[in-house]
Amino acid sequence: MDLNFSAEEIAFRDEVRAFIDANYPAHLKGRVLREDLSKEDFLAWHKILGKKGWSAPAWPKEYGGTGWTATQRYIWLEENARAETIPPLPFGVSMVGPVIYTFGTAEQKQRFLPGILSGEVWWCQGYSEPGAGSDLASLKTRAVREGDHYIVNGQKTWTTLGQYADWGFFLVRTDPNAKQQEGISFLLIDMKSPGVTVRPIKLLDGGYEVNDVFLENVKVPVDQRIHEENKGWTCAKFLLAHERAGIAGVARSKRNVERLKAIAKAELGDNGAPLIQDEDFRRKLAELEIDLTALEMTELRTLAREQAGRGPGPESSLLKIKGTEIQQRLTELTLEAVGNYAQPFPRALGDNEFAVGPDYAGAAAPIYFNWRKASIYGGSNEIQRNIIAKMVLGL
């Protein structure tokens, strides 16, 4: 066992770092508040990486992956977090892409994978429904086969950034008489299809990040179904396991710890000395860092397992729970750090013309409130604990 990088790995890190320095768009540096980003902003780095062939490092090489080792992928994430890049959105690269190359036909792979790699096609997720959240398999959106099409009717919700999406991947019920999990299919739907309506949902931080998606007699060609009819749950579970693995966000949290330290150096504590010297604050920061270190080692162990050809198992639920708890604690501590300036919310005036207080303060409260979503999405942390209880501990 050895925790140090090899000479080759250090050379790789330097190469990656130089590439990011040379190619990351200058106008996007330091942009952290997602709701301030345009569609072009979200895609800019993805498109650059697409040209370089680095947009999907985790994919098998034959489908456009980089062929990097787990350690190299870890370095890649670290360097991106360090430079605070806006990473490729997960919906294409991390979610539907792996489903397509794992379960799709040769024709489907050829049709859909290139657009995901290049960043030309924006994907969104149609999983949850108003009545099917934690209990995803109870979904009701109905797809009825008519010749070489399905006719789809229903409502999806919490579709993140669906307002920009070109395509969506949807779980639909194709057999209402089968057992819940056995009557579901996985469909790819062109969001421009007649009958698709996207309605943004306002969140408590004032932004619009998620959407309701209404499907009314939407005609979907059968060749846009991935895997067999009524086998969609297999794809769904596969995708959720992948989603959870990426959800830990260790590299980003490490970067946010550094960001928080910088804030705590700039802010004065209750005794007039920099907040970073405040005993109470320091202790909380140290505890957070230690928990993050333990999570990082756990993630590395999981990566090593994957490298050895054993895919993400139910242990990925651990990464989801611990990762999101740490992310939320970071937002909490940042909120504490900015003191009185947590309160102003000039964004409610509909413009960002002036910030109030130091430039790092304005986003602290919106991010704190927004980030409560992390312990809810991707399978709530309660559901993740159920998964560990059942699948790992055999309870």
Add this chain to the structure above:
Amino acid sequence: MNFDYTDEQNMLRDSIAKWAAGQYDFDKRRAALANDEAWKTNWATFAELGLLAAPLPEAQGGLGGGPIDVSVVMEEFGKALVVEPYVPTVVIGAGALNYAGAAAQKEEHLTAIAAGERVIAFAQAEPKSRWTLTDVATTAKKSGAGYVINGQKAVVLGAPQADYLLVTARTGGAQRDARGVSLFLVPKSAQGVSTRDYPTIDGTRAAEVYFENVSVGAEALLGEADAAAPLIERIIDEANAAYCSEAVGCMRMMTDLTREYAKQRKQFGRAIADFQVLQHRMVDMFMASEESYSIALRATIKLAESDAERARAVSAAKVSIGKHGRFVGQAAVQIHGGMGVTDEMRVGHYFKRVSMLDATFGNVDFHLKRYTALSAAAA
């Protein structure tokens, strides 16, 4: 011992609840937040209901009540998520006038406050002061019979609605000295006062307030020059006790809303309230709300005690309620699932409010330090 409210206090509570149910429900409140003038209607109603007069002396048109009356108002305001600047005006502004005002100042301002004709905001915090009351860089230099004020005040709650500003300014001493801090009551319309108004994330209104060579007469000084620190400490304790009661109202609502939601939300073929892991969390929310009420009540009663007793009781309440508020808010959102993070559901708005109350006049860490220091001094 007696933990009963008086008939008058119960009537006060009922009258606010009735007003809120009719005139300040969630949709009406939302509409009011988007309108710069809507608060005036509500403020006039507060005057009619006697809420503004409740703790004020009878000699100036008040009802002669005390902190318990304020706590009753604030708990109801917490339940209704009232955003009007009640504490800055009635608790802080009127409190300072009552304790330190000259007869003429009391007569002029307290009468107007009771009648709903005066709104006061507390221009105290500064960009770098955090919550340290005596960290005052704003200066008031003697000039003839009066003073000239210069400086910037941060996140002044209620300043957009206010017509007077209660300002802490340094007339002597170094930036963090207790000695040398004075209190002034300055018309917002005074030459040289400018504001940058903005909403806060929980729907109240605030401003950055700038004083540029603002000349005020000797009559603007409230109490003795250089010696306002103990008074500021006292009125902020009173404000914090009031805010603690408001937080209790928020917590009780979150606990109730979450329970109701969990009973009607079905997943896996049954109400999510059937799941023991959620039941226990809701029990913890309930216990946190009850403990918060207890310690807020204690702080309110102790406002009448010695400076040290009062301060320790208020800091204890701020610590306890800061922690409980965070727990209850986060749990309430979590149990509501995705709906909890939407603007459409009330629960998130209570969560935002309790979170910002923690960030007002000292958070958990600030008051834990203050409590520890006061306890050490008492030992």
